[in-house]
Amino acid sequence: MTDTRGPQPQYEGYATGPLPGEREPAPGQAGPYHPPQAYPSPPGGTQGGRPRGAQQGGMPGVGAAQAARKPRTGARTTPRTRKARLRVAKADPWSVMKVSFLLSIALGICTVIASAVLWMVMDAMGVFSTVGGTISEATGSNESNGFDLQSFLSLPRVLIFTSVIAVIDVVLATALATLGAFIYNLSAGFVGGVELTLAEDE
Numbered sequence: 001m002t003d004t005r006g007p008q009p010q011y012e013g014y015a016t017g018p019l020p021g022e023r024e025p026a027p028g029q030a031g032p033y034h035p036p037q038a039y040p041s042p043p044g045g046t047q048g049g050r051p052r053g054a055q056q057g058g059m060p061g062v063g064a065a066q067a068a069r070k071p072r073t074g075a076r077t078t079p080r081t082r083k084a085r086l087r088v089a090k091a092d093p094w095s096v097m098k099v100s101f102l103l104s105i106a107l108g109i110c111t112v113i114a115s116a117v118l119w120m121v122m123d124a125m126g127v128f129s130t131v132g133g134t135i136s137e138a139t140g141s142n143e144s145n146g147f148d149l150q151s152f153l154s155l156p157r158v159l160i161f162t163s164v165i166a167v168i169d170v171v172l173a174t175a176l177a178t179l180g181a182f183i184y185n186l187s188a189g190f191v192g193g194v195e196l197t198l199a200e201d202e
Helices: 012-016 052-057 062-068 093-125 127-139 155-191
Strands: 083-088 194-199
Touching: 093 127, 093 155
Parallel strands: none
Antiparallel strands: 083 194
16 A cells, blocks of 8 residues: 655654653752642641641631621610410310319308408497497387397308308309300310410510
8 A cells, every 4th residue: 555645744752852751850840749729728827627726716717707806886685585475275174163162262261251350340330339229219119129230230140141152152153163164165166265475574
């Protein structure tokens, strides 16, 4: 076969130059090779991939940022009051009955004691004798002395009457409170119950 390409140019660099392993290093590349960096390294240098200042202060640049940071004049110093919005979804009728029973008993005892104290104060002031004398004169006649208010409103009779009222109050209050708990549970199933907003003390 005949070569028709003609004479080819000779590459002197590859033909006459030394091989890559036989080349002498350039005068300016005597030290180790340092690749180019996209960002300049910090002034204190790095150690283990982090700046040297981070070994002592924790996060890098935190000390300098805290030193350069200035306090804000409009910062809020008072804590916010936390609030919670709750809803009473159901009232236990048994617990309502027990609490109402105890409260009604306490109210009945207070009623009896208050009635006795009030009777003693009125008797010491002479209210019964004055009013009783007026009533007996108004209702009296030649044959009878009239209505005796002091004997009718004696202390034992007043205490017995007050005790009966207190017992009736205990029964009615307990029954009405229990019935009210049932009614509240029925209404809470439709409207969701009573909502309460609780807040902490400042």
